[in-house]
Amino acid sequence: MSIPLSWYLFLAAALFCTGLYGALSRRNAIAILLGVELMLNAVNVNLIAFWRYLDLRPNDPAPMNGQAFAVIVFAVAAAEVAVGLALILSVYRRRKTVAADEVNLLKW
């Protein structure tokens, strides 16, 4: 038990920024969603690290805040993927493209 909390936080930050780069630089909408998944995972690593390091206090028998948060993030991630991919498929069916910069349904 010798890993300082900051290691996990730095790792999560790096993972988050990799995901951010993917989400910003990719043209393909599905690839953008892959980047968003990386970011969500980084957040979850943070939540669990905080649970392990700060939530668990010696005089407090069962703090579960970090894990409960992570569980809800899982549910949100599932909903996000389901709707996001369905949107992409719907656009693909109409426009025959999944390149995010070629989709201009909401542009004017």
Place this chain on the structure above:
Amino acid sequence: MRNEWLYIGVFLIVAIIVPLVPLGFAALVAPRKPNPTKRLTYECGVETVGDAWVQFKAQYYIFALVFLIFDVETVFLFPWALALNRLPMFAVTEGAVFLGILVAGLVYLWRKGLLEWQ
């Protein structure tokens, strides 16, 4: 108290090595005389038309989608099932509401005819 996950990690490493041993041995002793005909895609002797990575039916996707939502909901019922003994009857209703929402989704799919394979 030993760390169970450490054991599982070691176990998985061994589990990866074990299948590789016969594969490596086979790579050493098995004959290797490839020729272009042998390495063609196998379709019972008929030549392949077009790329094999074809686009497939959208319906598989719908089932994967339904599976994702149901999987998330049912997996989160495990803590409920475990904690049930300690919790008041209120928690049972709580879980029942959760399950009810799950059932609502199933009924929706059924009524929409999306559980039908076409």
Place this chain on the structure above:
Amino acid sequence: MTAEQGLFLCAAAFTLASAVMVVSARRLIHAALWLIAVLSGVAILYALLQASFLVVVQVVIYIGAIAVLFIFAIMLTRRQTDHDAPSRWTRRAPAFLISLLTLGALSGIVLAFPEAGRLPPPMPPDLDAVNALGAALLSPTGAAAYAGVLFHESYVLPFEVASVLLLAALVGAIYLATTERRRRES
């Protein structure tokens, strides 16, 4: 360096290297498979943090369902996505800059965080984390029911709302994913 630190560094390097592959792989299906590698790396980190329930949930939900859904979606849009054409550098350079700045900002926050150097407290010996999690998610008094104390944070409402969110996502996603014709037929 202790064995545990070595394990952490291996897992972290594996996770980050796979993450870089996710954002750089040309073929989308490979990007999705690298995502699975990232997810397993994160599962190893959860195991190091002794969050057993989240390790298995990570594999069951992320690898077993979300990654499979991604692969299915990629195969459904094959005509376009066999190779993701690289975007122009005018797009990649700002993206790189923004992520670098974000990384700098996040690192600054971590460095300024007073508890950053903290070592983990010992696990309470009789803590059944899954059980306590169930109590926190479902009991109106929170994990109090598990721990026998008076009050704890309770997540009953967020948990129920999450299930409603999932139902809404199911209905919405199904509506989007089916064609007009299919909808009219039924």
Place this chain on the structure above:
Amino acid sequence: MNFWNDPLHFLAEQLTAMLSRWGLPTAWITFIEFFLGAMALIVFAMVLDIGLVWVERKVVARFQDRLGPNRLGPFGLFQPVADIIKMVIKEDITPATADKFLYNLAPVLAAVAVIALWAILPLASTIYGADLNVGLLYVIAAGALGTLAVLIAGWASRNKFALLGAFRMVASLISYEIPMVIVLLVPTLLAGTMSLRGIAEAQRSIWFALLSPLACLIFLISAIAELGRAPFDLHEAESEIVAGYHIEYSGMKFGWFYAAELLHAFTFGGLLAILFFGGYTGFFGLEKLPAFIWLDNPFVQAAVFLAKAMVGYWVIMWVKYSLPRVRIDHLLAFNWKFLTPLALVVLVSTAILHRALMEAPRWQYGMALWLANLVIAWITIEILRAQARRQRRHQRAASQRQQTAQEQTV
């Protein structure tokens, strides 16, 4: 502590004493012990797997009124050895268009997904790999890895039939995972734990198969689908898509898919035994009598567990070689319109009764659960019969209308 009561810990202690005499640090000793323990368990599973080749071939032969392998050695016992030698020395053909790395990864992944289950399978109360407190979800997680292996194999082969087979397989795997997960909640509820060892220990007085026979049946059905065995084997439907996702594989790579399938079937037989038939224990309290105290010996327990697992495996084979293949629309409809709702009803009734009768005498609790299952089964059958009757009436009316129409035209 001696060898006969607790073999693993006894050996581990001996080894620790020996290695620390040599001056190795504790971390290394732990690692070596874990490594040896994992190795022993996996080698045992592999030897068992080789035996299963013979069992499977012999049993299918008897089902089909043949003799089966009987030339090599007594009762053809050496046949699997010949099979393995043949697999190893066969030429391995990789299609030119395949995605090389993924193509080679898939069979290994398929084997790992099955072997991984043995890490938590308790062979006896003191012989087990890891006593994971989330054991049941670990089982599902290993299944997710198997799904992935199928998908990768089908995609990397770059063959239409392989891809089609993989998609069918994944569709049935993920569909049947839902009732399986729901029904796994029932033993979790009844035992109050997710650890496989805890679930087996909780059945010392009564099997969960008696408390909830419907859950047991649903688990068996979805396990067969999870294994991709007949009648749910349309991913390899020989007459339509040749061999499914492993069509392009040959030699030892195919061998691993085959070996993984056999071991998977046996492992699910074992899981069935642990979750619903008491696993290594479950003699209805008999082992408490002084005359039967030997039933708690770990070696006897391991033998009992393997025997129960073999019975489960035999049932899976019995189903496989007796029933014809189902169509994909029937497969999916059966899952979503029958198994999933039924599993949900069983879960809710079990949860309510379990919570309400927690303090009641055990015999009342058991009777209530059993009767509830009986009532649900009866209602289900009545609904199915009513549906079938309605369908028959529709069909009869339709054919009559057709007949009268024909007579009029004549």
